[in-house]
Amino acid sequence: MKVRINIVLKDSVLDPQGQAITMALRNQGFSGVNNVRQGKILDIDLDAESLKDSKELIEKMCKDLLTNPQIETFSIHETE
Amino acid sequence: MNIGVVIFPGKNCDRDLYRAIQKFKPKQIHFLWHKSPELPKGLDICAIPGGFSFGDYLRTGAIAARSPIINSIVDFTQTGGFVLGICNGFQILCECGLLPGVLVRNQSTRFICRDQELIVCNRDTLFTNLYNKNEKISFPIAHHDGNYLVDSETHKMLADNGQIAFKYDVNNPNGSVGNIAGVYSKNYRILGVMPHPERRVDYRTGGEDGARLFKSVCQGLAG
Numbered sequence: 001m002k003v004r005i006n007i008v009l010k011d012s013v014l015d016p017q018g019q020a021i022t023m024a025l026r027n028q029g030f031s032g033v034n035n036v037r038q039g040k041i042l043d044i045d046l047d048a049e050s051l052k053d054s055k056e057l058i059e060k061m062c063k064d065l066l067t068n069p070q071i072e073t074f075s076i077h078e079t080e
Numbered sequence: 081m082n083i084g085v086v087i088f089p090g091k092n093c094d095r096d097l098y099r100a101i102q103k104f105k106p107k108q109i110h111f112l113w114h115k116s117p118e119l120p121k122g123l124d125i126c127a128i129p130g131g132f133s134f135g136d137y138l139r140t141g142a143i144a145a146r147s148p149i150i151n152s153i154v155d156f157t158q159t160g161g162f163v164l165g166i167c168n169g170f171q172i173l174c175e176c177g178l179l180p181g182v183l184v185r186n187q188s189t190r191f192i193c194r195d196q197e198l199i200v201c202n203r204d205t206l207f208t209n210l211y212n213k214n215e216k217i218s219f220p221i222a223h224h225d226g227n228y229l230v231d232s233e234t235h236k237m238l239a240d241n242g243q244i245a246f247k248y249d250v251n252n253p254n255g256s257v258g259n260i261a262g263v264y265s266k267n268y269r270i271l272g273v274m275p276h277p278e279r280r281v282d283y284r285t286g287g288e289d290g291a292r293l294f295k296s297v298c299q300g301l302a303g
């Protein structure tokens with residue numbers, strides 16, 4: 001099974017890279033861009049039958065290593 | 081004094097740290113590979129140097145903070161051991177929970193490498209007793225992720241307890257909360273500092289402001 005983990009910075013955390021991208025888009029003429037937040041995607045190929053069975057395990061991976069709960073949140077999606 | 085210098089793949093400040101400590105003639109300096117499950121017996125202090133452990137992949141310090149040696153370092157602190165983390169070492173100490181907070185990307189998004197004026201906020205510890213309170217000193221900084229972030233409650237606690245070791249003077253380089261450049265654990269035995277004291281240890285490196293930190297540690301743990 002393949003899962004995709006989306007990791008984003010919490011709204012309260014400043015995202016200077018997102019701000020730089022916002023400015024770059026505006027400078028390219030994309031005038032309607034209000035804000036960009038940059039995150040991460042991790043695609044994991046996992047020995048598991050369903051997301052239901054493995055959700056607890058993936059959440060543990062996220063909390064133990066993949067994210068820092070002080071600054072980030074995550075969501076898990078089954079992709080295959 | 082027996083000191084351990086921890087090495088992770090991607091570290092680049094371990095030899096500078098070795099030189100800075102060697103100047104004050106400790107009994108022994110052990111280089112410790114991150115996969116070692118145990119620390120040498122009789123260790124007084126463990127130092128985690130700067131660099132780019134594991135290429136800063138995932139988050140700075142995140143992968144290093146899960147290395148086998150970290151469990152031993154956590155045990156070591158529980159029996160009163162001293163720990164010093166410089167730059168990436170500070171990031172690792174935050175990631176493994178030995179120090180509060182987290183270090184995120186500099187507000188400017190730029191890697192910053194320059195001399196930085198600092199203020200010594202607490203000089204009543206093993207690390208800083210050769211400085212004067214509120215003394216202005218200069219250490220080099222060299223980092224991309226030095227923006228120290230804590231919630232306002234923790235910030236107040238750090239300030240009230242004297243756990244802020246150093247602050248940036250005037251010109252905050254990275255956006256850190258309260259201009260914080262270095263913090264102590266509650267018992268003042270763990271210090272994390274973003275600037276590099278080991279890069280300011282003699283006339284060839286621009287003065288001895290950093291050397292006093294290592295002299296203070298070596299004198300305090302002598303014997």
